[in-house]
Amino acid sequence: MTSDAPAFGKGCHLHLIDGSAFIFRAYHALPPLTRKSDGLPVGAVAGFCNMLWKYVTDERGHDAPTHAAVIFDHSGQTFRNEIYDLYKANRPEPPEDLRPQFPLTREATRAFNIACIEIEGYEADDIIATLACRAREAGGAVTIVSSDKDLMQLVGNGVDMLDPIKGKMIGPDEVREKFGVGPERVVDVQALAGDSVDNVPGAPGIGIKTAAQLINDYGDLETLLSRAEEIKQPKRRQTLIENAELIRVSRRLVQLDCETPLDFTLGSLEMRDPEPEVLLGFLAEMEFRTLTARVAEKLGAEAPAVVSAPPSEGPTAPEQPGIGAAGHDCVTDQALLDRWIAEIREAGHVAIDTETTSLDEMQAELVGISLSVAPGRACYIPVGHVQGEGDLFGSGALVEGQLGLDAVLAALKPVLEDLAILKIGQNLKYDYKILARHGIRMAPIADTMLMSYALHAGIHNHGMDELAERYLGHRCIPIKDLIGSGKSQIGFAQVAIDKATPYAAEDAEVTLRLWQNFAPMLPSEQVTTVYETLERPLVPVLADMEMAGIRVDGDVLKRMSNVFAQKMAGLEDEIHELAGEKFNVGSPKQLGEILFDRMGLSGGKTGKTGAYSTSADVLEDLAAEGHDLPARVLDWRQMSKLKSTYTDALPTYVNPETGRVHTSYSIAGAQTGRLASTDPNLQNIPVRTEEGRRIREAFVATPGHRLVSLDYSQIELRILAHVADIPALKQAFRDGIDIHAMTASQMFGVPVEGMDPMIRRRAKAINFGVIYGISGFGLSRNLRIPRAEAQAFIDTYFERFPEIRAYMDQTVAGAKEDGFVRTLFGRRINTPGINQSGPAAGGARRAAINAPIQGAAADIIRRAMIRMPAAIRDLPARMLLQVHDELVFEVEEGAADDLIAVARQVMENAAEPAVKLSVPLVVDAGIGGNWAEAH
Known part of the structure; x- marks a missing residue:
């Protein structure tokens, strides 16, 4: 490498970006994403590009880099494998869908006009070390953009680190906090502690804390090893003496090489602005619509067209207008409202969204209603905008020129209740309740949030802003642009109508376009039945329950x-x-x-x-x-x-x-289909403790009424017996035998009659724990017994019920191959982490095993809830709560038994006709003046 002092020296600031860390962080932080035109995996590339864009656009002031490079690991072995042939032997192969993305991240780096460096035979850390040392020698400053602990040995004397995840600078003090020693002794501590990820052996039984204490006591590693005989603790002394050479090898493995051969100068790493044509061309080729538009706006260039479909021989559909490009109507007179109603009738569908004063549907007041019937056709009908500033609610005086709320609702009611017109919403339960409080019950309905949930549960969230970016390439107007934040925040009612119109109308148009996007995907992904029988019909049922309250x-x-x-x-x-x-x-x-x-x-x-x-x-x-x-x-x-x-x-x-x-239920919360309850959360009231059970005493029936609780008995164990085809369990459920006593008898060879309660308790813990993939450690904690004894129980359990082990193995294998599992009713539960390595893999495996069981139980109670309103229509009763496997009703005194008979019939037959279970479903019922008495 030639001298580059004239080009790089005092006053220069070199940023060295750990590209490999960026890639893996992007891959694991984001859901899978493929290029629509050809199915190429690009999720990691998208995350990588977003991180690079954030990096190049950050305002850093005096810390701004004058020179920069992104450093990558080169595939293949390095000189460390010659030192220790087991180095990194434990590292799994990169995921299949990540491999084709490695070269694309290099292309991305070059497209951003940043130096892209990788050298065969050397790790990225060694290249970073070499560049950092040479830049420091030349009198410049260095910032290493990484959170990799191995790079902390370089910190100090003009070199610092920036943790890009936490946005935190790492200097000598932070290194001491992590390792217990300064940067100059990090290598000694790492040599002793080893590294299981890179398979650096270290000294067995010595961790970071002990290693730091030893190095601080003896000064450095070599002095420690030469004086190991002086150490008082016998086991530690013996470990150091017996493993001295292995520790020295470990030091060579963790010591970064500052002499990596380079064929370029530091001066060649000078920062350069991206060339708009090159960068935008790459982003468009990757089909990153949102980032392409964002970069084009920043660079003052025209965004290229993003083509996301393969060429077709047939005629092409006309290009749709951009969202909001054609303008949105602000409806402030009756004639225009009548024209919109006519358009709705002609279209046969309408996307609807409400703007209100609160997120609490039971107290929120209407501020406006937005509608959309086609791409480029949307409007906003303001009805509650008020004058005044300085507080969240304004003065209360209505802004002039708005149509009256009653007149608007009267005009819309016929079309919103017309069974020939489809009403489309995003999280429609909110808007349904708002309008139901005004006497309008929308039907039929479609919900884009629930469509996304049926299609993509476990892959990404289902909020409108994220869906718009992901599937429409559109970035929605942020609400804070209208209402502000913090102490200066105003209510939506105070937003000027001319500013509210594009925001509100955009919501309706985005919802309409999402519906157009998702509707054809439901049959192709084989989730139409799930959406039509388990998701969409639940909206009015839950809305009525929430409005009823308790x-x-x-x-x-x-x-x-x-x-x-x-x-x-x-x-x-x-x-x-x-x-x-x-x-x-x-x-x-x-x-x-x-x-x-x-x-x-x-x-x-x-x-x-x-x-x-x-x-x-x-x-x-x-x-x-x-x-x-x-x-x-x-x-x-x-x-x-x-x-x-x-x-x-x-x-x-x-x-x-x-x-x-009035609690609120989330339909699209848990990916298994379980409902979640918020504001307040009534799902997590503990029932295993006396105090927790007493909380339910405060939930009481209206005078002249009773509360009735109907609860599925051991539904998940029954489903397990069915799906794993376990003859012993199935027969026990058919015969009404105590399943936990039967399991204990099978496992421990003791008779059911006169069984020790402690033995039954252990069988019960295993019965329920195995559904969730419980480990010996977990069972030992639950039963407060030694781990070896707990593991022996689990081993015995699988010996007695080998069908369960077979079900688990088959389910995990299927999830690894397909990337998802399905419930008995077709619900698709994605398992994106199933092929990962490390601790995450265990959790993903347990989730995959449990998902078909818990998901089927959730599907069954959903089916029961959807059928229940029609079944109890003629009874003086209403359904109030759903808590896991339990439904709570309020009924007039004297009609409780009739309600139980009808509701039990619905619940016990909820799986049919879709699924004929080989075990009976059993529902326990109770009646009381409060929830505790009824349960």
Whole structure:
């Protein structure tokens, strides 16, 4: 390499970007994405380009780079494999869909006009080290853009690091915080601790903390090894003596090479602006519409056309206008509204969206309604915009020129309730409830959020902004552009109508175009039945349940809150006595100091911040070892959560107009089809503890009525028996035998009659745990028994029920091949992480095993809920809540038994005719004045 001092020296700032880290971060952070024209995987390339664009457009002031390069690993072995042939032997092959993206990221780097460097036989870290050292020697500053711990040995004397994930600078102090030593001794610590990811052996049993302590005590690695005989701890002394040469090899493996041969000068890495034609051409070729438009706007260039379909021999469809390009109508007179209604009738469909004063559908007031019937045809009908500034609600005086709310609703009601006209929405349940409160019940309906959910559950989110960018290449107007944020935020009612119109009309037009995009995809992806029978019909059912709400007794909650406060105080006294001093029980820091510093208990490994962990898992492990203090802290935390989350918070959710609590259900939350409940969350009220069960006492029936609870009995175990075809379990369910006692009898060879309750409890824990892929560690924690004993139980279980192991293996194999699993009813549950390596793979595997079981149970209760309104129409009853496998109703006194008979019939036959289960579904029922009595 020739001298480049004249071109690079004092005042220059070199940025070295760890390109390989960028690629893998982009790949794992984003869902799979393929180029529409040919199916080429480009998800990692998209993420990589977005990160590069953010990098080149960031304003850095005096830290701005004068020179920059993106450094990549070259495929193949390096000199380290000659030092240690097992180096990186544990690393899995890159995922199949990532491999073709590697060369594309190099192309992307060059398209951004940034130097792209990789050298055969050398790792990216060595190239970065060489460039950093030479730039430092030349008098320049260096910033390494990476979070890779191996590069921290380079920090100092003009070299620092920027963690691109956290946006945090890493200097010598941060290195000491992570490794316990300065940058100059990082290699010594790494040599001792080893690295399981790169298969660097290190010293067995010595981690980072111990390694740092040894290096700080002895000064450096070689001194430590030469004086290992002096170490007092016998096991540590023996480890260092026996593994001295392996530790020295490890040091050579982790030491970066600052002498990598380079055939270019530092001066050649000077920053250059992207050439618009080259960069935009590459982005358009990748079919990144949104980024192409964003880059074109920034560079002041015309965005090239993005072609996303292969050439066709036939006639081409006319190009659709851009969203909002043709302008949007603002409807402020009756004649224009009448013309829009005529267009809706002619089209036979309309996309609709409402603008309101609140996200709470039960209290929100209408501000406007937007409609769209075709691409380029959308309008906004303002009805509630007000004058005034300075607060969220304005003065209340309506802006002149708007049509009256009652007149607009009266005109729209016939078309919105016309069964010949399809109403399309994005998260339509919200708009459905808003209009239902005004006497309009929309039917029939289509929901683009639920279409996306049926198609892409587990791959990406289903919000309109994300769907618009992903499937339409359109970036929606951000709401904060209209209402601001923070203390200066205003309500939508205060937004000027001329600004509100393009925003609101855009929502309706985007929804219309998403419907056009998703509708033909449903049959091609074989999810039409799922959407039409499990998703779409649930919208009005849940809307009615949410609007009905449930009555809550505030006095009961107040008394419970006082009782919980007293119990917490008693527990605090007990905890302080066990600790031997007073401290803040709610402070993890103080608790960690008591448990691990003062009491000397094991565990509580320090995290990145250096603070002790006092998580529930850590405390449960300590409690299982027989320590009273952590057990009492767990009790205190449970009591505190019940008090803050329920007894204190529930009264704040009571609607002042109805006097009831109105939860909101998310249909497209969990990818298995389970519903989620928010504001308030009624799904997570604990029922296994006496205190948790008492919370349900506060949910009460209206005078003259009773609450009825119907709950599926062991539905997931029944589905497992069916799908895994387990004869013993199926017969037990048919005969009505105690399934947990039967399992215990099968496993442990004991008779069902007179069985020890502890043995049954263990079988029950395995029965339910196996559905979720429980490990020996997890079962040992649940049963508070040694891990070896727990693992022996699981092994025995699979010996007795080999069909379950076969089901698990087949399900995982299918998920790896297809990228998804399906429930009995056809719900497609994507498993994007199933082929990953490391800890994530275990979680993805367990999720794949559980998904068809939990998903089928969720599908069955959805089917029951959809059928229920028609079944109980003639009864003085209404459905109020759904909680996992349970439905809660309110019914007039005297009609409870009739309701149970009808509802049980619906629930127990909900799988049919789509699926004929080989085991019966059984529903338990209860009646009471409150939920606790009924359950």
